[in-house]
Amino acid sequence: MSSLASASGLAPRVAGTMIRREVTPLLSSSKREVRLRVLNLYRSWYRQIPHILMDYDVPVDQDKCRAKLKEIFMANRDVKDIRAIDMLVAKGQMELRETIEVWKQKTHFMAFFRDSVQVKKTDFMSKFLDQ
Amino acid sequence: MRAQPCTQCSLHKQSPYKKFPRRQPKQFLFFHFTPPSRNVALEFELTTRKRERLRNWGGTSPPQLESHFPAMASRILPSLRGLRNASQFFTPGKNATRPTASLYPMQNSRKLHTSQSVSNSTLPLCLNGNGRGLLMPLQKSVTWQAKRWMSAPAMTKKFIRQCVILNLQLFDKIDPEKLTLDSHFHNDLGLDSLDHVEIIMAIEDEFCFEIPDMDAQRLLTPRQIAQYVCDKQEIYDEDEDHHGHPAEHHEVEDPWQKEKQRGAFQPPAPAHH
Numbered sequence: 001m002s003s004l005a006s007a008s009g010l011a012p013r014v015a016g017t018m019i020r021r022e023v024t025p026l027l028s029s030s031k032r033e034v035r036l037r038v039l040n041l042y043r044s045w046y047r048q049i050p051h052i053l054m055d056y057d058v059p060v061d062q063d064k065c066r067a068k069l070k071e072i073f074m075a076n077r078d079v080k081d082i083r084a085i086d087m088l089v090a091k092g093q094m095e096l097r098e099t100i101e102v103w104k105q106k107t108h109f110m111a112f113f114r115d116s117v118q119v120k121k122t123d124f125m126s127k128f129l130d131q
Numbered sequence: 132m133r134a135q136p137c138t139q140c141s142l143h144k145q146s147p148y149k150k151f152p153r154r155q156p157k158q159f160l161f162f163h164f165t166p167p168s169r170n171v172a173l174e175f176e177l178t179t180r181k182r183e184r185l186r187n188w189g190g191t192s193p194p195q196l197e198s199h200f201p202a203m204a205s206r207i208l209p210s211l212r213g214l215r216n217a218s219q220f221f222t223p224g225k226n227a228t229r230p231t232a233s234l235y236p237m238q239n240s241r242k243l244h245t246s247q248s249v250s251n252s253t254l255p256l257c258l259n260g261n262g263r264g265l266l267m268p269l270q271k272s273v274t275w276q277a278k279r280w281m282s283a284p285a286m287t288k289k290f291i292r293q294c295v296i297l298n299l300q301l302f303d304k305i306d307p308e309k310l311t312l313d314s315h316f317h318n319d320l321g322l323d324s325l326d327h328v329e330i331i332m333a334i335e336d337e338f339c340f341e342i343p344d345m346d347a348q349r350l351l352t353p354r355q356i357a358q359y360v361c362d363k364q365e366i367y368d369e370d371e372d373h374h375g376h377p378a379e380h381h382e383v384e385d386p387w388q389k390e391k392q393r394g395a396f397q398p399p400a401p402a403h404h
Contacts, residue, residue, distance in 0.1 A: 040344070047332070
């Protein structure tokens, strides 16, 4: 099989051919299946949001939660590898379980809303205080 | 120490456990009840022509009774008490050979007109089709529509469509003016698959039944959603066929055509004696 040969790196690469590897799947074996997994995860989170807000005393409302959920899913929209998507779905399911069972605390839940990018301070006082 | 059944006491001759036998399921009477078989032609005749026939002595008998009439009615009718009114439903049929009118103890036909009052006791009678030939009262069909306090409202296709449109209009991402029954979510309204999932979830919550993924991915316009809900809830509309096009109404064959040709359902002729 040419795909095996090219995987081992021995076969000469021809310009324009697609290099594929045959690998064992993680959870899903096709794109259709992985798409169903993603949508079901979205559905589960969406349905759980009202219950989460009842368990945790957090300064967010339902609309903000839903927007955040959409944002997190959209951030990963360009991932093409089925196994990578499976891994992300599994991590999402783990997060969901921890949130439902209240194994997380308020601060862990609010970590979803925290910005990962730290904006540099420009004015003098902020720079002085952040030293 | 377990209590032993007393050998002398008559109460305990049986096992103590059998004193309280296991309760048998109730024998419902309905299983043993066989309703009288219905003579539909007779019922039709009686319900539509009842008042005229009560007024005029000597109405036409339904076609099926013409064969029964001479043999059975003449034997049965005089023996039944309080059935003066029964005789008016049985008149000499075409096949009757003897003058059966003379068998009925009707003194004065004029009395019938004035003293006649339709009440529950004078329900129309029919011959029991079991073959025993007993006259049994027809069930008075009462068509009451009971008010249901705990059930869902009666659904129609129009109602479902309105529900779907309303739910979609309440969405933030959908412009209510642009929304029509045939607007495609991806092409016309610019929604993505996660919004589509949210829409399907809203429909599920609205109509209280689950929509599987395989079906959900096919539902891309409000019209398709409404049609799917109708299919699942088994709601049909006479004026529209399955695809939402106006249905053709076919001419229904008249089931009484043969009888009508024979001249069965004519207004009763005035009586002559």
